[in-house]
Amino acid sequence: MQAEELGRFFRYNMYPGEGTGLLRLHSTYRHDLKIYSSDEGRVQMSVAAFAKGLLDLEGQLTPIMVSLVSKDSSMLDGLDTASIEMEAAKAKLNEIVTSGKKMINELLLFIIIKS
Numbered sequence: 264m265q266a267e268e269l270g271r272f273f274r275y276n277m278y279p280g281e282g283t284g285l286l287r288l289h290s291t292y293r294h295d296l297k298i299y300s301s302d303e304g305r306v307q308m309s310v311a312a313f314a315k316g317l318l319d320l321e322g323q324l325t326p327i328m329v330s331l332v333s334k335d336s337s338m339l340d341g342l343d344t345a346s347i348e349m350e351a352a353k354a355k356l357n358e359i360v361t362s363g364k365k366m367i368n369e370l371l372l373f374i375i376i377k378s
Contacts, residue, residue, distance in 0.1 A: 266309040270316025302334040 296318075300310040311328035314320065320327055 264312045266312035267316035270313040271319075272316075273313075274317050274319070296331060297333045298331050299335045300332050307332050307334065 296314075298310055298314055300307045307328050308324055310332050311324040314331050315324065315327050
């Protein structure tokens with residue numbers, strides 16, 4: 264799954280060192296970590312897959328989603344004013360995904376730059 268691979272890539276690049284990086288953080292941080300998502304199911308599953316890769320978790324996505332992903336329907340409020348930016352982002356993502364090459368580096372850079 265691409266989201267899981269992106270989570271792993273993010274962990275290795277943002278927290279380098281011996282392949283563990285983020286995993287060296289205190290266990291309460293990992294326990295208290297909450298990731299916010301819209302209330303759309305497919306978005307929540309992508310977030311859970313990202314978290315699985317980021318935290319090097321085992322198992323199915325549903326328990327990860329339940330324990331780490333918090334739904335926030337207000338995240339989609341006010342999107343009518345962001346349509347130009349959303350269309351530009353969709354076009355760039357489509358270009359990256361359909362290019363046929365290993366896309367994880369480009370995708371991560373795109374996400375980081377847009378954040």
